[in-house]
Structures are given as C-alpha cells and as structure tokens.
Amino acid sequence: MSADKTSKRVYIKSDDYGWVPAKLVKRNDADGTATVSVRNYTDENRINSDGDRPSKYVKGSSEVVVELSDYESSILPLQNVDEDGVLNEVPDMVDLPFLHEAAILYNLKARHVASTPYTRTGDIIIAVNPYQWIDGLYSEERMGHYADHLVWNVPDDVDAKSQVEPHVYETSSLAYHDMCVHGLDQSILVSGESGAGKTETVKILMNQLASFQSSGHVDAGFHSDDDEEADGADESGDGKADQKKKKKLQRKQTSFRTSPIVDRVLDSNPLLEAFGNAKTIRNDNSSRFGKYIQLQFDAEDPMHAAYAGKSIPSAVLAGSKCVVYLLEKSR
Numbered sequence: 001m002s003a004d005k006t007s008k009r010v011y012i013k014s015d016d017y018g019w020v021p022a023k024l025v026k027r028n029d030a031d032g033t034a035t036v037s038v039r040n041y042t043d044e045n046r047i048n049s050d051g052d053r054p055s056k057y058v059k060g061s062s063e064v065v066v067e068l069s070d071y072e073s074s075i076l077p078l079q080n081v082d083e084d085g086v087l088n089e090v091p092d093m094v095d096l097p098f099l100h101e102a103a104i105l106y107n108l109k110a111r112h113v114a115s116t117p118y119t120r121t122g123d124i125i126i127a128v129n130p131y132q133w134i135d136g137l138y139s140e141e142r143m144g145h146y147a148d149h150l151v152w153n154v155p156d157d158v159d160a161k162s163q164v165e166p167h168v169y170e171t172s173s174l175a176y177h178d179m180c181v182h183g184l185d186q187s188i189l190v191s192g193e194s195g196a197g198k199t200e201t202v203k204i205l206m207n208q209l210a211s212f213q214s215s216g217h218v219d220a221g222f223h224s225d226d227d228e229e230a231d232g233a234d235e236s237g238d239g240k241a242d243q244k245k246k247k248k249l250q251r252k253q254t255s256f257r258t259s260p261i262v263d264r265v266l267d268s269n270p271l272l273e274a275f276g277n278a279k280t281i282r283n284d285n286s287s288r289f290g291k292y293i294q295l296q297f298d299a300e301d302p303m304h305a306a307y308a309g310k311s312i313p314s315a316v317l318a319g320s321k322c323v324v325y326l327l328e329k330s331r
Contacts, residue, residue: 007024007078008023008024009021009022009023009024009049009078009079009081009085010022010023010024010036010076010077010078010079011076011077011078011079011102011103011106012036012038012064012066012076013066013070013071017044017047018102018105019077019101019102019105019106020038020047021038021039021047021048021049021079021106022036022037022038022064022076023036023037023038023052023085024036024076025037025063027068032067032068032069032074033065033066033067033068034065034066034068034076035063035064035065035066036063036064036066036076037061037062037063037064038061038062038063038064039052039058039060039061040058040059040060040061040062041057041058041059042057042058042059043057045113046058048087048106048109048110049079049080049081049085049086049087049106050085050086050087051081051084051085051086052085077098077100077101077102077103078098079098079102079103079106080096080097080098080103080107087106087107087110089107089110089111089114090107091111091116091119091120091165091166092119092120092121092122092161092166093107093119093120093121093126094120094121094122107119108126108128111128112128112130115130115132115134116165117129117130117134117137118165118166118167118168119166120161120166120170123174125166125167125168125170125171126166127168127192127196127197127201129195129196129197138204140211142167142169143169143208143211145164146164146167146169146170146173146208147169147173147208147211147212149163149164149173150164150170150173150174150177151173151176151177151180151212151312152311152312153311154177154311161174168201168204168205168208169204169208171188171205172188172205172208172209173208175188175209176209176212176315177312179297179299179315180299180300180312180313180314180315181312181313183299183302188205190202190205193282194280194282194283194286195280195282195283195286198287199269199273199287202269202293203266203269206265206266206269206293206295207266209295209317210262210265210266210317212314212315213262213316213317261317261318261319262317265295265317265319265320268320268322272291272322272325273285273287275289275325276288276289276325289325289326290324290325290326291322291324291325291326292322292323292324292325293320293321293322293323294320294321294322294323295317295320296317296318296319296320296321297315297316297317297318298315298316298318299313299314299315300313300314300315300316301313
C-alpha cells in the first residue's frame, strides 16, 4: 500500500456531522493550519470514504482551512482506506490501523449501512440499532452456529471468535462456556443510551442462554427405565437400539424446550418492564429503570462429563432472580 496515497486521506471536525472525510491539500506549518478538500454531500447518510468516486449525492468539493491546534498533537486523524481511498471496514476494530473516534464512527456506519448491526472490539460487542427486522439474525440456526463454535466445539489452535462474525450470541456463548469449563460466575453488562436496544438485547441474551438446554449436548441427569433399556439393547442389527436412542434424545430436548423454569425466566421480563417503562423523545416504550438479573444454573460434575465423553461439562438453567431494580421515580 502506498503511504503517500493513503496519508492524504484524513478526517476533520464538523459542527453538523461530527467528523467528515477530507483530502489533505497542503500543510502550513508556519501558521499552524492545513488546507483540505471536502466533498459536498447532499445526503448525510452517503458521507463516507469513497475514494472520490462520482456520485449523484455529491455537488462538487470545497477547500477548507483548519486549525491544527484543534486536533490532538496537531495531527489530522488518518482514514483507514486502501490505495483507491475506499474505506477498509473491519468486523473487529482492534484490527483498525488508525484507531480514533472518527475511525470508530465510520467503521460502525459502514457496517450499519450493510445491515450488520454488530461489531467487535476485543471482548466487547458494539450494537447499533438497525431500526428494522433483519431476517435470520436471531434464528435458531444462528443460535446453534454460535453455540457450536464457541461452546461445544471450540478449536484449540485458533481464537474461536475469529471463526464467527460479531454477534450478541458471541457474548452469551462465551459466558456459558467459561462458566461450565472454569466453574466461575459470569457477568454480562448491557449499557447504552435511550433507544439503543438494551432491553431487547437482554431478552436476546437470556433466550440464547436458555436455549443451550435444547442443544442435545446438555444432560440434566434424567435417566428412565426406557433409557436403560435403550442403553442395554442387544445388537441384533435391526436398528431398534438406534431408534430408541434417537427417541430418548428427542424426549430430552423436548422436555428442555418446554421446561416451566425456562418459560418462567423468559416470561418474567415483560412483567418487570410493566413497572418501569415510559415514553421518551427517542422511545415510546423506554425502560426507565436498571435491573440486575441473576440466572442460576445447575452445573454438571466435571467427572460425570468426562465419563460421558463430553469435551466440557454442561449446565442447566434452574432459576433466576432480580437482585437489583433501580426505578427512575421522576417518571
């Protein structure tokens, strides 16, 4: 990559848009200023690092003189672009060559425009509310994909997160995995401004954590006479033993999916919301409270898991409780 081509692509501050991409024309060290060329966009949503490509949303360009003292170390922040000046969008912002406020915002914007609401920053997942339903984003297949790669079949030679796209299911899957493997309590913090989607994210997380029980990897310790019969069936070659084992697994998965404990935990959210939701300028049904929900799991004995041939112990959702409920009394 030519440093000369990319080093002229910078961001400058804007009173209207926060930051806008620009192209450095010249730097005036004598008076501490820089002259840059800024494209005039007619649509804010189209502002991006596009390599000066022709666009019907651009009406020419303007030269602007900026004070370098307004920027950290008197240096204009560089864009993360290729030789053509087009933005290099990354799923994990740890991989951004130039990490600063403008780079973060434009990387998030590019993924948002592409209907990719989740972006990773190390162990943190950043969610940008898409304000639309994206098909398949929270499907059972998607849940199973993250559970398989981050819980049940974690590779030893590579970072498991590099095998999947950033998603809130990544956070819940890693928390469940570490709880089962290390036997340590896990905490997930969901924060953001009003209307960002915190309440919905908590629902998604809880649904994913409860869904591990229906994956077929979890053994709640149920062992009926039919199970013993299937385990001890003769090997006559007629396939009856395999059929019984298949029915056993189906019964186990069905019992997990219809577990009253799981249903009660997931159904408790609307009840808690009913006490503390109110209308704001950004959200007609905003959660005007903070809550700390504790999910309680019965962990499988590691020795039992090893004898059963499992790679990791599992855990079954046993209950939950709302430990803290901070209500905004003014509403």
